[in-house]
Amino acid sequence: MNQHARANDPSPEPLRPAETRPLQPGAPRPATPVGARPPSAPRRANRALLASFVIAVALGVALLGIRYFVPRTVDLVTLAPGFFQPELSGPGVLDATSLANVGASIQGAITRLSVERNDIVAKGDFVAEISALDLKAALASTLASREAAGKAVEAAKFDVARVEATLENARSNLVRQGDLIRSGVTSRSALESAETTAKQAEADLAKAQSELLQAEAQAIAAEANVAASRAQIEKSVIRAPIDGVIVARNLNLGDMASPTNAIVAIADPASIVLSARFDESVISSMAPGQTATIRFGGDDEARYAGKVVRVGREVDQETREFTVDIAPIRLPPNWALGQRGTAVVDLAASEGVIAVPVKSIARREGKAGVWLVRNGRAVWQPVDLGRIGGRRAEVLRGLGPGDRLVTTPVGIYRWMPVARTGAVS
Incomplete structure (x- = not known):
């Protein structure tokens, strides 16, 4: 009976928990029964996200605190007006204002060569000799011609003396015939004959004197030819035209020398200058007598004092630069x-x-500026720069006495806190 009553009872059976089975991959998740409690996993995920957010905020606050509230140590300099030595720097090359390219004025093979690079020579010292066999033969010919011309002069002088004696005799005979004709001892024809003889002697004398002048002129020409031949031979011997140092030797023994090829180049060390180039905008700042410093090969330790000796008067049309010759007081041990x-x-x-160290200058968006410390924090200050002087730069506008300048701007940022300085001056 009880079974029959339960079978006819319309009330539903009480709900039982579903059997727990593992969920197969890809299988649909069973629906949550009505009235059942949802799972607790989303609540735990929300707690983890909140914790991560709190940690991130804490780290950000810590970083901001370190950046803007923890003071840093920097190197500062306190600015004050003072002495400033501006300067201009320009590249250049060594040159010599007294430089001689020594060559031969005649063509021939080099038979002797007695100098080498770096040799010191004095004016007139022997340098080289050119083969001159043909010139020596020409000299021998001119010497013979001079000797012949000298003998011709002697012969002409002897002839003049002879004709002068004949003329003297003819004039004496003419005087005697004149005396005799007045006394009636001689005839008129004898007197006329004496006059003719005297006139002939005078003509002979004039001719002899003319021949003497011609012979003397030929002798002078022969002497000139001898001098010319000797000069040509002297040209075969090359000598130093100036005191100096052999800086180049272009030909060797046996090479063919000519007027277009220099055998050696001689430079006077006292005339060596550094020909430096500067922009045309600073030409008004240059003047002879200014002191200078010369550096070679980028070696900051090798510095040589110098002096401006001349300012160029021509500007290169392409580079818009002019040259300044600077004479070093002392040359380096090795120079070229x-x-x-x-x-x-x-x-x-x-x-x-007001001047600041060049290393303290920084640029932001193309504008020059420096970092200052005001009220314990770093601030950016734009400046207008002027001339450069060594490792300092002139400041025209933007800074004043008492400003505290950060000398090393690397790593500096706006509003960075500064507690103390590494160096103050």
């Missing part, structure tokens, strides 16, 4: 013409100038 160097010319010094 054409050697590159850098010249730093000292300009007129000024007092009361």
Whole structure:
């Protein structure tokens, strides 16, 4: 009966928990029964996200605190007006204002060569000799011609003396015939004959004297030919035209020398200058007598004092640069013409100038500026720069006395806190 009653009872059976089975991959998740509690996994995920957010905010606050509230140590300099020595720097090359390219004025093979590079020579010293066999033969010919011309002069002089004696005799005979004709001892024809003889002797004398002049002229020409031949032979011997150093030797023993080929080049060390180039905008700042410093090969340690000796009067139309010749007080132990160097010319010094170290200058968006420390924090200050003087630059506008300048701007940022300085001056 109870079974029958339960079979006819319309009330539903109480709900039982579903059997727990593992969920197969790809199988649909069973629906949550009505009235059942949802799973707790989403609540735990929300707690993890919140914790991560809190940690990130804490780290950001910590980083901001370190960046803007933890003071840094920097190197500062306190600016004050003072002495400023501006300067201009320009590249250049070594040159010599007294440079002789020594060659032969005649063509021939080099038979002797007695100099080498770096040899020191004095004016007139022997350098080389050119083969001159044909010139020596020509000299022998001119010497013979001179000797013949000298003998011709002697013969002409003897002839003049002979004719002068004949004329003297003819004139004496003419005087005697004149005396005799007046006394009636001789005839008129004898007197006329004496007159004719005297006139002939005078003509002979004039001819002899003319021949003597011609012979003497030929002798002078022969002497000139001898001098010319000797001069040509002397040209075969090459001598140093100036005191100096052999800086180049272009030909060797046995080479053919000609007027177009220089055998050696001689430079006077006292005339060596650094021909430096500067922009045309600074030409008014240059003047002879200014002191300068010369560096060679980029070696900051090798510095040589110099002086401006001349300012060029021509500007290159392409580079818009002019040249300044700077004479070094002392040359390096090893130097060479054409050697590159850098010249730093000292300009007129000024007092009361605000200047900053060049290394402290930075640029932001193409504008020059520096970092200052004000109220314990770093601030950016744009500046207008002027002339350069060594490792300092003139500041025209933007800074004033008492400003505290950061000398090394690397790693500096706006509003960076500064507690103390590594160096203050």
